Amino acid sequence: MIEVSIKKELLSVDGKLELSIDMNFEDGEFVALFGESGAGKTTILRMIAGLEVPDSGRIVVKNQVWFDSQKNINLHPSKRKIGFVFQDYALFPNMTVKENLTFALQKGDDAEIIDELIETVGLKELINRYPSQLSGGQQQRVAMTRALVRRPNILLLDEPLSALDHTMRHKLQDELAKIHKQFNLTTILVSHDPSEIFRLCNRVYQLESGVVKKEGSPSEIFVKEKISGSFKFVGEVLAIESCKPVYLLTVAVGTQIVKIMATESEREELHIGSRIQIVSKAFHPMIFKIDST
Numbered sequence: 010m011i012e013v014s015i016k017k018e019l020l021s022v023d024g025k026l027e028l029s030i031d032m033n034f035e036d037g038e039f040v041a042l043f044g045e046s047g048a049g050k051t052t053i054l055r056m057i058a059g060l061e062v063p064d065s066g067r068i069v070v071k072n073q074v075w076f077d078s079q080k081n082i083n084l085h086p087s088k089r090k091i092g093f094v095f096q097d098y099a100l101f102p103n104m105t106v107k108e109n110l111t112f113a114l115q116k117g118d119d120a121e122i123i124d125e126l127i128e129t130v131g132l133k134e135l136i137n138r139y140p141s142q143l144s145g146g147q148q149q150r151v152a153m154t155r156a157l158v159r160r161p162n163i164l165l166l167d168e169p170l171s172a173l174d175h176t177m178r179h180k181l182q183d184e185l186a187k188i189h190k191q192f193n194l195t196t197i198l199v200s201h202d203p204s205e206i207f208r209l210c211n212r213v214y215q216l217e218s219g220v221v222k223k224e225g226s227p228s229e230i231f232v233k234e235k236i237s238g239s240f241k242f243v244g245e246v247l248a249i250e251s252c253k254p255v256y257l258l259t260v261a262v263g264t265q266i267v268k269i270m271a272t273e274s275e276r277e278e279l280h281i282g283s284r285i286q287i288v289s290k291a292f293h294p295m296i297f298k299i300d301s302t
């Protein structure tokens with residue numbers, strides 16, 4: 010069990026922001042921190058890791074006090090058993106994959122773990138390459154593996170997959186799910202992507218301006234209606250063509266570009282760059298499988 014009960018005054022672009030949170034994580038949980046930009050998600054991870062000091066509060070991990078402002082306890086980051094994965098991989102460019110992994114070992118650690126992990130995560134073919142010789146996805150697999158070297162109690166993931174394309178993202182989500190299952194690691198993921206959270210996490214803390222606004226399962230947080238009678242997508246208009254008597258809109262929806270029809274009255278309010286909501290009233294949608302998984 011991990012208990013995080015901390016406060017810290019932050020400085021946002023709009024002025025002071027009081028971060029004040031109480032969170033608990035059961036052993037082996039995979040929990041998402043979700044919420045608007047600037048809500049404090051990264052700062053929470055950094056305070057758990059000991060990279061930033063809370064103004065007050067306590068952090069207790071498996072009955073070990075990592076931080077207690079009243080008792081003046083603040084365990085050094087190197088003494089906290091965490092694995093941290095960032096969006097930008099943060100590998101050492103002048104070290105090979107194996108050297109990057111070995112560098113994460115601390116005095117007295119069992120070096121056999123490196124070979125075990127290389128085997129488990131399937132990095133064998135890449136161990137002598139330098140980061141510049143790897144794709145983004147491969148670099149992130151190395152970064153994820155490196156985070157496991159010290160057999161952490163908690164894995165902290167700060168938008169680890171957001172720089173990757175859709176296919177690689179899915180692959181690494183599977184990899185993360187596998188790692189989580191295999192090591193039964195309590196994992197905290199910062200993500201802006203509800204579908205990623207849905208695939209990976211059992212619980213979500215939704216944050217707003219430094220406080221928890223909602224907490225629940227991914228469906229409790231993201232599914233607005235129990236049974237959806239319609240679909241809603243938010244998109245941005247990229248182009249408008251006249252195809253009398255209607256108009257054809259080219260719209261960016263997530264990572265996809267779609268063409269949809271608009272009537273003259275709908276078109277009147279729109280211009281290039283308009284953000285729109287596309288609602289389909291289909292009760293029996295057609296579903297096509299798009300990959301072989």
Ligand SMILES: Nc1ncnc2c1ncn2[C@@H]1O[C@H](COP(=O)(O)OP(=O)(O)OP(=O)(O)O)[C@@H](O)[C@H]1O
Pocket residue numbers: 018019020021022026044045046047048049050051052053061
């Ligand atoms: N050490 C600090 N001292 C004061 N303010 C800080 C500190 N670190 C971050 N902040 C501010 O606190 C706010 C929250 O930052 P944080 O990076 O935690 O947000 P976030 O929810 O992770 O955002 P994003 O989704 O954009 O990554 C920001 O306005 C940031 O500028």
